[in-house]
Amino acid sequence: MKKLAFSFMAVAGLIFTxxxxxxxxxxxxxxxxxxxxxxxxxxxxxxxxxGSNCGPCETGVENPDSYSFExxxxxxxxxxxxxxxxxxxxxxxxAFSDVSATVExxxxxxxxxxxxxxxxxxxxxASDKSISSKTAASADYFSSNAVDQGLIRxxxxxxxxxxxxxxxxxxxVAAEAGTAGQIADGESTRYISAxxxxxxxxxxxxxxxxxxxxxxxxxxxxxxxxxxxSNVANNDSGTTEEDKNYTTMEHKWDEAYGYVYGLNANSxxxxxxxxxxxxxxxxxGRVEGDTDFAGIADEIFQAFKLxxxxxxxxxxxxxxxxxxxxxxxxxxxxxxxxIHYLQQGKNALSQETPDFGGAFHDLSEGYGFIYSxxxxxxxxxxxxxxxxxxxxxxxxxxxxxxENGLWNVQExxxxxxxxxxxxxxxxTVEQAAE
Amino acid sequence: xKKVWFLVLxxxxxxxxxxxxxxxDNGSDNVDPAPVSFERGAMLENWADNIIIxxxxxxxxxxxxxxxxxxxxxxDSNEANLTALRASxxxxxxxxxxxxxxxxxxxxxxxxxxxxxxxxxxxxxxDGFVQSGSYDLTLSSNRDAKGFPALDYLxxxxxxxxxxxxxxxSTTEKDGLISYIDVVLNDMExxxxxxxxxxxxxxxxxxxxxxxxxxxxxVDRFVNDFILYYExxxxxxxxxxxxxxxxxxxxPRNVEAYYKADVSNELFLEGLAGVQNFFNGNHFQKASSGExxxxxxxxxxxxxxxEDLAELINGQLNAARTRVEALGSFRxxxxxxAPPTNMLKAYDEVQRAVPLLKVDMVSAMxxxxxxxxADGD
Numbered sequence: 001m002k003k004l005a006f007s008f009m010a011v012a013g014l015i016f017t018x019x020x021x022x023x024x025x026x027x028x029x030x031x032x033x034x035x036x037x038x039x040x041x042x043x044x045x046x047x048x049x050x051g052s053n054c055g056p057c058e059t060g061v062e063n064p065d066s067y068s069f070e071x072x073x074x075x076x077x078x079x080x081x082x083x084x085x086x087x088x089x090x091x092x093x094x095a096f097s098d099v100s101a102t103v104e105x106x107x108x109x110x111x112x113x114x115x116x117x118x119x120x121x122x123x124x125x126a127s128d129k130s131i132s133s134k135t136a137a138s139a140d141y142f143s144s145n146a147v148d149q150g151l152i153r154x155x156x157x158x159x160x161x162x163x164x165x166x167x168x169x170x171x172x173v174a175a176e177a178g179t180a181g182q183i184a185d186g187e188s189t190r191y192i193s194a195x196x197x198x199x200x201x202x203x204x205x206x207x208x209x210x211x212x213x214x215x216x217x218x219x220x221x222x223x224x225x226x227x228x229x230s231n232v233a234n235n236d237s238g239t240t241e242e243d244k245n246y247t248t249m250e251h252k253w254d255e256a257y258g259y260v261y262g263l264n265a266n267s268x269x270x271x272x273x274x275x276x277x278x279x280x281x282x283x284x285g286r287v288e289g290d291t292d293f294a295g296i297a298d299e300i301f302q303a304f305k306l307x308x309x310x311x312x313x314x315x316x317x318x319x320x321x322x323x324x325x326x327x328x329x330x331x332x333x334x335x336x337x338x339i340h341y342l343q344q345g346k347n348a349l350s351q352e353t354p355d356f357g358g359a360f361h362d363l364s365e366g367y368g369f370i371y372s373x374x375x376x377x378x379x380x381x382x383x384x385x386x387x388x389x390x391x392x393x394x395x396x397x398x399x400x401x402x403e404n405g406l407w408n409v410q411e412x413x414x415x416x417x418x419x420x421x422x423x424x425x426x427x428t429v430e431q432a433a434e
Numbered sequence: 435x436k437k438v439w440f441l442v443l444x445x446x447x448x449x450x451x452x453x454x455x456x457x458x459d460n461g462s463d464n465v466d467p468a469p470v471s472f473e474r475g476a477m478l479e480n481w482a483d484n485i486i487i488x489x490x491x492x493x494x495x496x497x498x499x500x501x502x503x504x505x506x507x508x509x510d511s512n513e514a515n516l517t518a519l520r521a522s523x524x525x526x527x528x529x530x531x532x533x534x535x536x537x538x539x540x541x542x543x544x545x546x547x548x549x550x551x552x553x554x555x556x557x558x559x560x561d562g563f564v565q566s567g568s569y570d571l572t573l574s575s576n577r578d579a580k581g582f583p584a585l586d587y588l589x590x591x592x593x594x595x596x597x598x599x600x601x602x603x604s605t606t607e608k609d610g611l612i613s614y615i616d617v618v619l620n621d622m623e624x625x626x627x628x629x630x631x632x633x634x635x636x637x638x639x640x641x642x643x644x645x646x647x648x649x650x651x652x653v654d655r656f657v658n659d660f661i662l663y664y665e666x667x668x669x670x671x672x673x674x675x676x677x678x679x680x681x682x683x684x685x686p687r688n689v690e691a692y693y694k695a696d697v698s699n700e701l702f703l704e705g706l707a708g709v710q711n712f713f714n715g716n717h718f719q720k721a722s723s724g725e726x727x728x729x730x731x732x733x734x735x736x737x738x739x740x741e742d743l744a745e746l747i748n749g750q751l752n753a754a755r756t757r758v759e760a761l762g763s764f765r766x767x768x769x770x771x772a773p774p775t776n777m778l779k780a781y782d783e784v785q786r787a788v789p790l791l792k793v794d795m796v797s798a799m800x801x802x803x804x805x806x807x808a809d810g811d
Contacts, residue, residue: 174573184545184574187552352650353542357574 040379046321061313063306066268067257069250071238076246077267079258082215084129086262086277088112089207091119092131093278096163096200097191099171103164107157132156135210138218139225140382141375148388152210155371156203163199167191177407185357195405196356198364204278205337205368209375212259212280213330217377220256221307221323227316236314253308253319260284260300260330271297280330287333290340292431300329324379331376331385334369335425336432339418341366343433346414360406363398363414370394373421385424394420472733473725474653475645480715480724481656482638486536488718489708490630493533496526497626501619508612511603513596520589524697527582531704535663535712538656539641540632544625547667548577554688555583557591564610571621580618583691588615591693647800654801657727661791662805664709669788672702673781676768686768698764703755706784710751727795736798743794750787757783 034041035054043051069076092109095101109118114128136142136152166180171191175181180194192198219225226249233239235249246254257267263277264270274285274297288297307322341362348359373386373394386394394417402408418429503522507515530550537547556578563569563579571580588611593599603611644652670680671690678684689698711718715726728744736743757780761767767777796803 172570172573172575182574184548184577187548187577189574189577352655353539 040324061306061310061315061318063302064309067261067270067301067305067308068268069308069312071240071245074245076250077254077257078244078246078251079254079262079267081129082255082258083262084124084127085131085134085211086259086279087121088119088124088127088129088131089204089211090278091121091124093200093204096160096203099168101164101168103161106160106164110156110160131207131211134215135207136214136375138214138222138375140218140222140377141214141384156206156210159199159203159206162193163203166193167199177404183357183360185355185361188357188361190357190361192360192364193405195399196360196363196407197367197405198361201361201364202368202371205365206371208279208283208368209334209372213334213372213377214375216256216259216280217327217330218375220252220259221326223320226252226311226319232316235311247311249311250308253304253311256326257304257308260304271301280333283337284330284333287336290336290431290434292427292434293332293336296329296332300326303329327377328379331378332425332427334372334376335385335421336427338366338369338373339421339429339432340434341369342414342418343429345409346411349409350411356407363406363409367395367398370398370417370421386421472730473645474647474651474730475642477715477725477727477730478642478645478652480717480726481712482633482642484717484720484722484724485712485715487630487633487638489529489532489536490626490633492718493526493529494623494626494630496522496529497619497623500526501623504615504619507603511600511608513600516589516596516600520694523582523585523589524694524700527691527697527701528704530582531701532708532711532718534667534705535660535708537663538659539637540629543632544628546625546629549625550581550622551583551690552577552581553583553586553690554692555579555587557587560584560587560614564607564614567610567613569614569617571617580621584618585615586691586693588618590691590695649802649804653799657796657799657801658804660709660712660727661788661796661803664791665788668702668705668709669781669784672698672705673764673777673784676764677774677777677781679778679781684768684772684774686765689764689768692765695765696763699758699761702758702764706751706755706758710748713747713751727799731795731798734798736794738790738794743790743798747787747790747795750783750790754780754783754787 035044035048038047040047042053044054049055067077088109092106095106095109105118108116110130111132112118112124112127112130115125117125119125132153135156136149142149170179170181173179173181175183175192175196177196178194180192182189182191184190190198191200228248231247231249231252235247238247240247241251244251260280261267261270261276263281265273265276270276270281274288275282284297284300287293288295303322303325307319307326310316310318310322345359345362345366348355348362370391374384374388374391376385377383378385397413397417398409399405401410401413415429418433422429422432500519500522503515503519507519534547534551541547559576559579569576569579589599592602592611602608641652644650648654674680676685676688686692690701691697713726714723714728716723728748731744731747732742738746761777761780762770764777767774771777792803
């Protein structure tokens with residue numbers, strides 16, 4: 001019996017130790033759902049309601065089965081501009097592997113002008129939409145922050161230029177520390193800078209934040225946009241936009257939706273083919289595939305659906321509560337993937353035979369997701385999980401362990417970055433790493 | 435009341451933390467494993483000295499013979515010499531199947547497997563290289579234009595029949611073709627020479643002396659590599675991918691040795707034999723054997739459903755062999771049957787060994803699987 005008690009204590013000690021190492025030992029307690037404390041905590045889906053412990057939230061708004069909404073028998077859902085930009089993004093990513101492309105050509109794709117023949121797809125050429133005009137362009141974060149907006153757009157243009165000027169000339173050169181070129185990653189071949197960076201990954205994963213997350217969370221789901229001008233009065237009276245079947249508020253919400261689900265085959269039931277694009281949709285699917293986070297894709301979709309139904313029902317409190325859920329969950333996706341790739345990169349480097357190609361690919365994806373952290377949104381605040389200056393600091397740390405960037409990166413650096421990111425979220429490095 | 439609160443709190447902590455322990459929940463019962471009289475070091479020695487290094491040596495000799503056959507063909511490009519060259523190619527390719535699974539240490543450093551045998555081969559790329567005479571086969575992006583699959587194309591796929599193929603070597607293309615094949619053969623020789631010399635120059639001792647039981651110990655690492663080989667390169671690469679098991683549509687172009695057309699089964703069976711010989715610790719091309727995964731399982735007295743696990747694994751591998759032996763060539767099975775039912779049945783039989791190795795065997799040995807399917811991007 002004594003022995004049993006002792007081992008019980010030992011086990012208890014282990015548990016406490018494992019919690020401490022996550023740096024949130026004591027902080028865990030308030031996270032438990034408390035259904036009468038006036039704040040949304042635990043897995044509650046509203047204040048003191050929803051989730052596994054509390055009673056269901058009384059909304060008065062019925063959540064429909066699918067994302068389909070009609071007025072006078074016709075759909076009111078429209079987000080063609082978002083679909084167009086996601087398709088433009090795919091073509092730009094393709095251009096990163098076309099060694100005949102020039103800086104001017106790829107930058108023109110990024111800042112497309114109506115009628116210019118920048119793309120293979122003629123519909124895209126005819127469009128008046130562009131990606132760059134919506135990069136770092138949300139109402140909440142950038143309407144009066146032209147300085148950062150300019151710096152961020154310069155980063156994207158810089159990655160395009162660097163791909164053409166540094167990597168294309170060395171396309172048929174074997175990369176080594178300090179020399180751009182190609183490197184094997186399993187059966188794939190990666191094309192990296194002298195620092196080990198894959199610019200197409202920086203561009204791709206960076207755009208997940210700067211375009212899709214920023215536009216959805218900090219622009220279209222923001223009351224500043226949803227309630228702008230006479231949007232509320234028009235929505236209350238059912239006044240649609242000229243020649244359109246939707247109210248402006250409905251359309252704004254759908255535009256957020258379009259940045260997340262714009263390429264899914266059936267937009268009414270997008271989780272049936274998660275991974276339909278190379279941007280946010282794909283990585284919601286990836287996080288959903290990690291058993292630690294299974295269910296997150298449905299949480300995001302349910303919130304989009306209920307929020308849209310709330311607009312129809314003119315219940316703006318419910319609408320905003322759903323927007324908060326979406327902000328939190330999508331921000332988590334970015335944080336989880338940033339850590340995931342840092343840890344995958346660490347694993348690849350720590351083998352007896354370091355897998356540099358695999359590691360650089362992972363770390364380049366991680367770089368892009370870290371970059372995207374500055375566009376996340378803490379629910380209930382007007383702040384990202386990490387400020388631009390913090391993100392810039394992380395990215396500097398990632399590359400400054402030696403003179404050759406990722407070729408010199410230390411495991412301790414990757415762990416330190418992972419821990420710093422996880423500290424501000426409700427998940428652990430271990431959960432995100434898998 | 436206070437006590438109850440403490441218990442609740444404790445329970446909450448337990449729940450909160452348990453998910454962190456996913457990989458390490460065997461921590462407490464791991465401290466003092468049941469004493470087993472099995473020496474991992476002896477098994478590593480047997481692997482290195484009686485299986486791995488002799489296989490590499492045999493493969494090196496096969497490559498030399500292949501180069502010699504090509505020299506003969508070069509000086510006299512006739513059909514008889516082409517036939518002989520092809521026989522040497524097949525013989526070396528079969529020996530390769532006994533080497534491919536040892537992708538650890540020096541082989542991993544040079545990326546031997548994917549430098550010697552990526553298929554399908556990019557024939558168009560080879561045509562371009564032969565014509566331009568300008569290529570660097572050491573580049574990662576050119577791995578699909580060299581190794582055995584490139585030779586398959588160059589000695590089996592350049593024409594409809596042997597007369598047509600031989601005639602290619604008497605045209606203006608001759609010099610380009612000859613020097614391309616030379617570069618391919620030399621590249622293979624350089625790689626294998628590097629690998630075997632590193633094994634002999636020190637890696638053998640590193641490998642054998644790292645005889646502990648942890649995720650970085652030789653046994654744990656190699657068992658992972660071994661299972662990865664079985665699952666990805668033998669099961670999926672040689673059968674599952676061409677069968678369309680993963681893509682949903684058959685891909686006959688992806689069979690191994692596509693141009694030779696009738697040897698993909700043989701190559702598979704060699705690979706399977708390599709796997710089973712390794713599992714049983716059989717000395718390379720000898721009747722003798724030594725400590726192995728099978729003898730390790732026996733020492734652990736591992737049973738599954740009351741049956742000896744090592745015997746179950748051997749039984750399953752035998753069943754897979756019987757199924758595959760009964761098939762026509764993989765290419766014809768896939769091209770002439772829709773769906774290719776018999777080959778799919780054989781694939782299922784091959785697959786059935788995966789859980790026995792990847793779940794039952796590794797849990798008996800307390801080895802954790804560290805590979806996952808790649809991201810795919």
